[in-house]
Amino acid sequence: MNSRVVNILVPVISIIIGLIVGAIVMLVSGYDPVQGYIALWEGIFGDSYSIGNTIRQITPYILAGLAVAFAFRTGLFNIGVEGQLLMGWLAAAWVGYAVDLPRIIHLPLALLAAAAAGAFWAFLVGFLKARFNVHEVxxxxxxxxxxxxxxxxxxxxITDGGYKTETVAETATLRWQWLRDITDNSSLHLGIIVALLMVLLMWFILEKTTRGYELKSVGFNHHASEYAGMSVKKNIILAMTISGVFAGLAGAMEALGTYQNASIKAAMSGIGFDGIAVALLGANTPLGVVFGASLFGSLKYGALNMPNAAGIPEEIVSIIIALIIFFVASGYIIRVVLEKMGKKKEAK
Known part of the structure; x- marks a missing residue:
């Protein structure tokens, strides 16, 4: 069986198995799995409002997934996406309200500030790895x-003891009234366009540039790359910094789109950590991350409808997501089965 087909089938089969086992969990817990999945579906695609909010939920997951996936593709494990996201969130929010500029300058400047803040936070990790061999994890x-x-x-x-910053100026917000109008006043914003542009950027860097080839080469084999004349330390720092750019922009989606401010947090947002699962579901490819984020974001938002429509607690959806990740992580077994089936067909 073609390896590309196997790569597509493994996550698909993993998701199906996860949903089946999730249905069994609901059944054992005394809930109707059919009603549960209907409620989940309606929570995601029930109307234009739900669809708009689902896409908004997916947006930061795409960027967080890209941050993790980019690092993975270059031989690094960026488990610090959450911190880089928070730095990007803060930078975008601050520039969003502290600067008075026309929209055509203000919004890009706020996005660049978020990217720079995330990049700097990730640069620290790359520098420690390259200079002192401190493990990036x-x-x-x-x-x-x-x-x-x-x-x-x-x-x-900056707020004199307050718990949140001022609301970002209209000139820096990602919200666009037309998008809200066509989705029944949902929280959908322009961030999805930024996220998809970053998907294309990651693909272009890794697949179409010499620097991308070097980054992947260093990640694959440090010693061979060094022997070939590549600067291993420089590429480690660069890989982490680029990864941080994606993470910082994920924070900007929340600061300029969803919440339009930055507030004091008692705990992590969780988006950065979920990005690890998104990258895993997407096999660390740009297009795969889009699908992984779509699944993850849809389940997260659709779960909100399950308690009201079917009386099923949101924790059940968390169990389903965990099961899907488990089966994807155990995809080696599924891969072996598919390859054996392919060999049997070829033998016949």
């Missing part, structure tokens, strides 16, 4: 919590 986890408390401290400082 350790440093990025630590910087996640540093970002959380730095963000809270800065918000308190």
């Amino acid at each position: 350790i440093s990025s986890i630590m910087l996640n919590y540093t970002a959380l408390y730095v963000m809270n401290a800065i918000i308190k400082q």
Whole structure:
């Protein structure tokens, strides 16, 4: 069987198995799985309002997934996407209300500020890895919590003890009235266009540029790349920095689109950590991340309808998502089965 076909079938089969096992969990827990999945479907696609909010939910997941996937493709594990996202969130919110400029300049400037903040936070991880050989998992986890408390401290400082920043100016918001009108006043915003442009950018960098080839080469084999004359340290730092750009923009989606401010947080948003699952579901490819984020975001938003429409707690959806991730992570078994089936067909 063609390897490309196998790569497509593995996550699809994993999702189907996850949904089936999820139905069994609902049944065992005393809930009607048919009603549960109908409620989930209606929560996602029931009307234009639901569709708009679902797309809005998907948007930051795409960018967080790209951040994780880009690092994976270059041999790094960026588990610090959450912290980079928070830094991007804060930077975008601050530029969004503190600067008075025309929309054509203000909005791009706020997005660039978020990208720069995320890139800087990820650069620290790359620098520590390249210069002192500090494992990126350790440093990025630590910087996640540093970002959380730095963000809270800065918000308190710039608001004189308040708990959230001012609302971003109209010239910096990602919201567009036309999108809200066609989706029955949902929270859909222009961020989805930014996210899809970043999907194309990641594909272009990795597949169509010499630098992208170097980044993948260094991730695949440090020693061979160094022997070929590539700067391993430089590429490690660059890979993490680019990954941070995507993460910072994910924060901008929340700051300029969904919430239109930055507020003090008692805990992580979770989007950055969910990006790991999104990248895993998408096999670390740009297009795969779009599908992974679509599944993840749809389930997250659709879950909100399950308690009201079917009396099923949202935790059941969390179990279903966890099951899907489990089966995707165990995809090696499914891959082996599919390859054996393909060999049998060829033998016949």
